[in-house]
Amino acid sequence: MDFMKRAAQVAAVFALMTLNAQAQQSEAALVEAAKKEGRVAYYTSYVAPQLHEAVKKAFERKYGIPVDLLNVRASELEERIRTEQAAGRFTGDVIQHGQASITRLSRAGTIQPYGDVPNAANMIEGQPADGVQTGSLITAYAITVNTDLVKPDEEPKSWRDLLNPKWKDKILSDDMRALGGGFAMFSAIMQEPTLGEAFHRELAKQNIVFTRDVGQSERRVARGEYPIWIPQISVNVLGLKGLPVRVIVPKEGVAYVRLDQAMLKNAPHPNAARLFMNYYLSEENQMLVGSTGLVPVVRNVAEKIPKEQRVMEGATLMGTILVETQQKYLNLASEIYK
Template identity: 30%
Template sequence: MPRGPIDIFLILLFMALLPLKANGAEKGHTETLLEGAKKEGRVVWYATMNITDAKKIIDAFEKKYPFVKVDLYRAGSQPLLNRIASEYRGSRYLADVAETNIFESHFLQKKGFFQPYHSPEAKFFPSQFKDANGFWVADYILYYIIAYNTRLIKSSEAPKSYQDLLHPRWKGNIGLKDDAVRWYGALLEYWGEEKGKVFMNHLAAQSPRLLGGSYGLISELIAAGEVPAGIVYAPTVESLRRFKGAPIDWEAGLDPVVTSVIALYMLAKSPHPSSTKLFIDFFLSKETQQFLVAMNRVPARLDIEPISPKLHPGRLKIAVIRPEMSEKFDHYSREFKETFSK
């Protein structure tokens, strides 16, 4: 049935008022949190982010909300999660918010150590960077890519796909971290077990150099020409290339770009719930996500431009290392060792 001018006017008016309604709801949400946070006056953040960068986030938050003090505990992902588990076993509920890798946090989430929180900022993050039930939202992401030394390798010969690594020129010339199990498992899940294992066996036949230490160290070895190419983190490559003029680069057409997600969780027994939600909203906001760019991190928000256009998640074929993959970690770890330690 055709609509008259009045009907159309009412529809347009309703559509125009929707954003105002949403903004009003968000304003009311924030005002409620502010009222509660002023009474609590504190939030306890368990972080994996380095202390220098975490302090910048804290300073900005406390400047905006001077009535809330942030207490920081910093550790690696596994020690941090072990501490939470130990505290909860002893009925000591100290932490409010945890910032850690979604892969390692999976078992604690299954045991009910976290609670859902649907931050109004979550709408700016794509579905692959947030939990469907609201248990976590990514604060930043890490890409596994193929980097190469630009002095040793011409752009026309640079590895643009995983299959390119099987060319004879790369035999003995690929750097691979000696425990790259998550990267291994993510590719098998993306391609399927059969195709994935065929590729990994062919890659092992290329005699890659299994390297200990961090991905940052492997990047520096590539830049120094000690190894012509390797699997490393993209932000580190961009930092070496842009700020140190290092002869290292990567190709953004890789399919897929295996991606690790570091996310924010609200603890199930958060002692300062209003301050916690306020802190999470602040952390996920555009202003704070912009800080991450200066920290050489890749924000998960799509309305933020990273330090290099190549790093924007909307321009890459992403394969997230899913939390559930942690249940097969031991299996993939054995396979990785069997494949690459022959």
């Protein structure tokens, strides 16, 4: 029995070594083909210039392949792609865009299957790649409170705690009636069975104050203008150190937005595109992503990020914006939060 067990272990080790060797050969062939194409054009609507520059430089340093980076707003990106493809000018290779938006673009024929991207097999639970689009990073949304105005025993441990009468007229919120973090929160709550539409109708009675100036909202709470800010985006949490605020992960979980990547139709540099997509899902790059307050989308990465850089660690991903319900929920948010 011991001999058979040992033989099975040896066979498993050899099988793993074979797979690793095949993977190395496959990546080597991909790198060679990508280098022959000479460059890769990367289009993204995620406004994070420092992150994109860091990824661009790391990829170029590793593979010697230049990255042509286009970082614009979502509406500008989609118009750029529409114009280029309508004119038969296919210049973009890889797109990074919201999950629901890429799903919509895929259905419109703007995206093509990406082929062999080995690291796409390593996605975290609940976020699988499908051969057409795959996650690249996740932004999560929770609750921030002013610690001078909200005592520890008063802190909202649940989204439902925001309904406490003491918070009436005292909650600052990103506008849920327009695309953005507020709408991601609205959608996630709609998908949570214990909350849903009934919760939103009760929350509307709290006379929450809407804003679209997300960059200043956390500071307004820190200054004491409001005791509570919703939803708190994970990527901004590291910048709040030293301020009288605390970020709270509700027990039901956090809203999130997944930024996906995909290969554009008729990409002129398909091998370089695959290599770039594969690099984005590498442990090396996902460590970089996670160190900025974003949630890595690849397994066995989050726990390797330095403790002081981990944001919303262990939070349940509650729900996100879905293409099937996007317009319906936008209409409902406008009806509830008048």
